[in-house]
Amino acid sequence: MNPTAEEPEAGTYSFADIEAKWLPVWEQLDTFKPVDDGSRERRYVLDMFPYPSGDLHMGHAEAFAMGDVVARYWRQLGYDVLHPIGWDSFGLPAENAAIKHNAHPSEWTYANIDTQAASFKRYAISADWSRRLQTSDPEYYRWTQWLFLRFFEKGLAYRKDHPVNWCPKDQTVLANEQVVNGACERCGSPVTKKSLNQWYFRITDYADRLLEDMEPLAGHWPERVLAMQRNWIGRSEGAHVTFAIEADGDLPRTDVTVFTTRPDTLHGATFFVVAADAELATELVTSEHASALAEYRESVNTLSDIERQSTEREKTGVFTGRYAVNPLNGEKLPVWAADYVLADYGTGAIIAVPAHDQRDLDFARAFDLPVRMVVDTGEDDPAATGKATTGEGTLVNSGELDGLPKEAAIQRAIELVAAQGTGERTVNYRLRDWLLSRQRFWGTPIPIIHCAACGEVPVPDEQLPVRLPSDLRGEDLAPKGTSPLAAATDWVNVRCPQCSGPAKRDTDTMDTFVDSSWYYLRFADPQSEDAPFDSAKVNEWLPVGQYVGGVEHAILHLLYSRFFTKVLFDLGLVNFTEPFSALLNQGQVLNGGKAMSKSLGNGVNLGEQLDRYGVDAIRLTMVFASPPEDDVDWADVSPSGSAKFLARAWRLGADVTSEPGVDAASGDRALRSVTHRTLADAADLVRNNKFNVVIAKVMELVNATRKAIDSGAGGADPAVREAAEVTAVILSLFAPYTAEDLWERLGHPASVAAAGWPAVDESLLVQDTVTAIVQVQGKVRDRLEVPADITEDALRELALGTAQVQRTLAGRDIRTVIVRAPKLVNIVPA
């Protein structure tokens, strides 16, 4: 069983021996494969599946330790627990490694997966290995493609020409969600704009539902994640107002609609701005100003997003030569083109009210445009101060809106434009459609064939998967600005499925977030060959009862997965609309207050930690260090302390001399009381994700048991056995090896993981006497030992009679006495 280590000295805790001993036993028992027959209530625990970038690191160790606590707890409670594992195995690093080593990305990817799988097994994750999946397996991406085609049929996948975020280093486009502070999320290069014809998912159609359906998640998802999603969706209420742009020479009169959240300030509009990079700007500009606009656009395009987004930057823009007519007062407003107006938010055009919008005011001051105050907020005139006023106030200089407060004026203004037919109430979202094309190789090919005669033709379902060509490797995959797949001419050139004419495959691959948007569904039925999954099975297991992962996915992955689930609901494939009922974001593992990184040289190698302290000690340290959602600073924690505690707990096994199955009822009541209190508290604490406190409670239990053995009831007392067994069961959630070995030393067969959560004897939780606190005016003056079932009246009498109280009152009258029997009395003097 243990080929390397020597027989340990009896009574000495050796994590290495224990690990070597139990791993093969567990493999045989296959304790964590759900029975999946409906005989037990089902529960689904899921950790965000890993990307196979080398071996597991400290972050994985933390996240998976957390998920495993929940999975193992539910298992102990008797639920049929689904706790699967898989890999998000498409992605750029594999491709970069392949280019560097003149290999195929699959070689690097699957080698890493094997390494990680072995590490996960050593780390004793309670997973069902039979459901393992990889998104880069053709058996998986076949169904990613199938789902794409269903989206396509519903009009939810479409192509358009659009300026997109372009990473010049990775030579690929990026979704908005992948641009962080104007830089590529992956490599940090400044992102630029490029106009390309790309595939999008129409996630904006679901903006409202994505927002509304968050309601029931409150309390089960971290508030900050919900807030971030809400922000990202960015719902804002306002109005569309249509302005007529006057004819100019050959240019006809035309209507342009703007979105505004402040229709009340329409009378304060002094100019009109269109996004410089929008089509609209080119359409509107007069020939006299066309070259200035072209020049301006040129200068804007060379700016990186980082420069562009700097709020310190001076406002820039050019006049278009045209004028817009304010529908409320008929005023003529000059139309400018500027880059501070975004082409893809709202309508790409705004009505500028400099008095009440800082950006408009900055622009007005830069170009000497008039400023007119229309809301009196009691502050100084923005024209003089340079500070726009945006708060509550009363309307002035606004015709019939005069005298109305802001909110009423907004409503009235909308009524006015609506009556004119020039405007209406509307809701606008910040959310954009999801750009999913990637000009990279190692991803799911987009199952579309482009035919000159038929257009975009879906690959017929029975021809799926469209497999990646296997003969491209090394330099073939280097970024060229077009997909590497384009070079595989044999692969690209096909017959059109509709007209059999010559046609070409789409050479882009999908964003890997598409792959990860449905993997949690596949886990319910991972071997399905005629559908992505069996809906009945998915409906039995999902939604996921507890999802665990890093907050870095607060927007991207979670928003996309929620979107997918809603679309699949609409397609009738699932009967729920939210995939994850509860979400836990574990914190980061830091070292010395900073994230571990190569450049800082503060990385801690997980494998070395496991070798040095053992799996259980590392798992315990991760969980004990702080509440799950807080960061763990490895410099602040003590894995050796954890190891010490585990040894201490394990040693209890040697001191229990009673036989298994002995009735605990006759055992030492004080210890039994601690044992059952611990059991009850632990259950509550696990439910509330306070894993660190559970461990503190087990430590207490171990201390109490130790004391009972050494200087109390003694090792033969049945209560000591009971305490040791409860210790093993609770520890099985955190330190599976130690718990298993302790369980064996207590005379039980494997596995403690399936031992079941012992029933709490409520009668042991009640104490005979309790210490009542006697306060005078909230300050503690005395303590009384009283029966636990003392009445309020009796306690009041008792408290009032104590010498301490009498002395403190010093003859003062009593206004009131608060009694919370049996724990507290508070006497309030007059």
Next chain:
RNA sequence: GCCCCAGUAGCCCAAUGGCAGAGGCAGGAGACUUAAAAUCUUCACAGUGUGGGUUCGAGUCCCACCUGGGGCACCA
């Protein structure tokens, strides 16, 4: 600028509105030991970021501010 979260002992952290301390780390002392390690026992240390408020009673609830962390950001 807007939005979230957090500030409790030297450190990590506990505390259904009711005795500020459960647990651990680091530290001191003792027992065992020829000695050390290991083990066991034991001790000390803060009044909860600041200022108000609500309450019989506030670490906990409310308001403002300070500090730290995170998110979004020319989003009309």
